[in-house]
Amino acid sequence: MTRFVLASKSPRRKELLDTLKIEYEVIESSVDESAVSKDELPDIYVQKLAILKSTDVASKIKSEVLVIGADTIVEYEGRFLGKPKTREEAYEMIKLLSGKKHNVYTGICVTNSKTMEFTSTFEKTEIIFNEIEHNEIIKYINTDEPYDKAGGYAIQGYANRFIENIVGDYNNVVGLPVYKLSNILKDEFDIDILD
Numbered sequence: 001m002t003r004f005v006l007a008s009k010s011p012r013r014k015e016l017l018d019t020l021k022i023e024y025e026v027i028e029s030s031v032d033e034s035a036v037s038k039d040e041l042p043d044i045y046v047q048k049l050a051i052l053k054s055t056d057v058a059s060k061i062k063s064e065v066l067v068i069g070a071d072t073i074v075e076y077e078g079r080f081l082g083k084p085k086t087r088e089e090a091y092e093m094i095k096l097l098s099g100k101k102h103n104v105y106t107g108i109c110v111t112n113s114k115t116m117e118f119t120s121t122f123e124k125t126e127i128i129f130n131e132i133e134h135n136e137i138i139k140y141i142n143t144d145e146p147y148d149k150a151g152g153y154a155i156q157g158y159a160n161r162f163i164e165n166i167v168g169d170y171n172n173v174v175g176l177p178v179y180k181l182s183n184i185l186k187d188e189f190d191i192d193i194l195d
Contacts, residue, residue, distance in 0.1 A: 005113075007057040007069040012156070016176040017068070020193050027060075029053035029069065042075040043122045046107030051120050054109040064114035066189060072175050074151030076102040081151040090141040093152035094162075098132040102151070104173045110184050119188040123177035125168030127155070132162055 004024035006017055017024060031052045036045055054069025061067070074081040076097060084090035104125045111118035132140075140159065146152040153159035155166075155173045171178045185191040 003063070003065040005057060005061065005065050005067045007053045007067050010070075010175055012154075012175045013070060016171055016174060016178055019178060020182070022193055024068075027057050027067075029056045031056045033071075038080050042073060042080065042103070042105045043107070043124065045080070046071045046073055046105045047109065047120045047122050048107070050107035050109040050122075051111075051118060054111040054118060054120075055116065058111040058113040058116060058118075061113040064112065066185070066191075067111045067113055068181065069109045069111070070106055070176055072104065072106040072150050072172075074102055074104055076100065083148055083150060084146055084152045087141050090146040090152045091137055094132060094137045094140060094146070097129045097151065097153075098137070098162075099129060101126060101128045103127070104151070106172045106175065106177055108177060108180055108184070110181070110189065112189070119184050121180055121184065123169050123172040123180050125166065125170070125172045127163060127167075127173065128165040129162045130164040 004022055006024050006026050007029045009026060009028045033049060036048045049071035050069045054067045058067040081093050084093055104127060105122055107122045109118050109120040143158055145154050145157045169177050169179060182193060
């Protein structure tokens with residue numbers, strides 16, 4: 001039986017991976033995300049980080065496993081929005097996205113720890129926020145939700161009321177495009193999760 005490792009401590013990625021009903025363990029990557037330039041195109045940027053995270057963890061494992069790495073960003077007009085560190089940053093991010101369209105990109109990489117061969121891809125989802133009033137933003141940033149999320153919001157949490165429209169993979173916005181991961185496992189590693 002193939003063993004899997006998730007190279008992320010994200011509880012949302014764990015929840016999504018759980019839906020595949022595969023056994024895995026979590027080993028967090030120690031990659032410094034500043035190693036990848038934000039001058040890259042968003043799809044390249046997230047894939048490079050996913051590759052770094054996946055191969056970093058794979059290189060430390062002696063047995064043969066498949067290591068799943070992922071990275072998610074919010075992109076608005078060429079600007080990458082990471083995780084806000086302060087209330088002010090969270091406020092500015094939500095205010096910036098209010099009433100506008102933005103994109104969520106997730107890079108995903110699967111690495112064989114024995115051969116160090118890997119496959120990567122990405123998913124893009126378009127989100128449109130409705131107009132969000134000042135007092136709504138204040139209420140939102142007073143929750144714990146914005147501070148460990150790219151773009152300062154969690155689509156599966158309180159922020160779902162900000163979403164006017166979504167085009168693409170919902171799971172991608174949560175942090176792991178399960179459909180793309182399933183395809184990589186089947187097409188590149190000959191693993192059908194339903195077997």
